[in-house]
Amino acid sequence: MVPWFEVHSENYFVSGGPSLQALLDVRTDYPVSLHGVGMSIGSTDGLDLKHLEKLKQLVDIVQPAAVSEHLCWSSVGGRWMNDLLPLSYTQEALVQVCAHVEQVQEMLQRPILIENVSSYLRFGNEDMHEWEFLAQVARRTGCQLLLDINNIYVSAMNHSFNAADFLAGIPQGIVGEMHLAGYEVVEEDEERILIDTHSRPVYPAVWTLYEAALQRFGATPTLIEWDQDIPGFEKLMAEADKAQAYLNRVSTSAVELSA
């Protein structure tokens, strides 16, 4: 059974037509999550108000269960790279990101979720860790977090931090959704980099990290992201069922705990 659907918001920035109709048809029977890849929340440019207005219109039509964006930037000086680029985790960036999250939430009249991205580059002179930055954004703006477990693992491997520290640094009660996916490894000039490609099954180490995350944050709606080299539906569903099995185990223990 598919419990809910998630789509990229930008693919429905249209005035009409078959794709929007299909989404609305799905919406009549299922909760829908709108997952944005283009808001460029961390850009030092102002937010693109046209983009924000289109998201607002879509949210009004779809009435989604959740609206999420990424903790990243994609544009500067009006030029877009249309990629999830890493921020430097400084006080300056924190102020910038919080202002933009608040602007989006004000426009949409609802809290959003912010997702951690995979990163392949680290900056110097930072004031805090990525997880501290995320926790601060949530605390200051009231947004929730979408924890991408694969992204935590990929960044931990690329930047040699302990993924468990990441989980421990995120307060309980603010994680509203999780993502899982498979990465690929590239060798560049003898440097080994994990790339978040959404093209593989979830790796065992990521399942282990997922289990730890569920133990800490409780049963949380989880999406398998697989949008390159997409397998047959059965294989994809088996991956989703596997996540559900982890979720079921946690739900049970959560009940026992509260009893």
Added chain:
Amino acid sequence: MSTLRTLQHDFCSAVFSSTEDDVLLARHCAGSTRRMRAGIAAYRRSVLANLASAVAGSYPLLQNIVGPDFINEAARRYAQLYPSLSGDLNLYGEHFGAFLAAYPPAADLPWLPAVAELEWEIQRIYGAPDAPAVDLAALQTTPPEQWEQLIFDLDPGHALIKSNWPLARIWEVNQTGHEGDMRVDFDMAQCVLVHRRGYDTHVELVAPGQFAFLNRLSQGVSLGPAVAAAMEVDEQFDFGVALQRFIASSLIRRAFLSEQS
């Protein structure tokens, strides 16, 4: 300029640098130079791949005609030269036709830009507002002497393209399932109507007179001057035939008398 803003500008310059120059970005980075270089290279690849695949994905017919390798390479060149101006990747690639017109490997196929223009319109129409309900009661109630003042609303899901190339024919022979005569007379210019009906987008050949007629109607011009414009192009233009065709195809959605009448 703030530290973060400088970093972002330097990042952008490094990603699009034709010489892969990353000196300015390097001063913001942690870790070894080799590590930093590998990271920037990963972003350079992924940014260009995102942009290029968005472009290539908007032009499936071009891929059919000249093959995916040709289009992917052209899209990569396009991604280096044409900035993306929106966080919505679906809007990127609009100028691919203009790019192909000046792209040396496409010099032997001067009609490719016309196909690109057609495909961009097809994509645009796919997300156009849905057609309003049909209301043609005014055709029954308007006395003949006032017909000249009738205004017709067209389905917003349409585009009109006047091409120097046999665009409708190129479209036709490249459709999956097309059988029989594949010949295309490239000396022929064609006017094309693109119209989305429900889930399907249709590419239809229209005569120059009908094209001029529809063009005027789509601008909100009333029937009298629209017919006059069509007859300037084609003395034989028959507006009854044209109205019948485009009412039957649901392109004409609404008829009403202009305010001035």
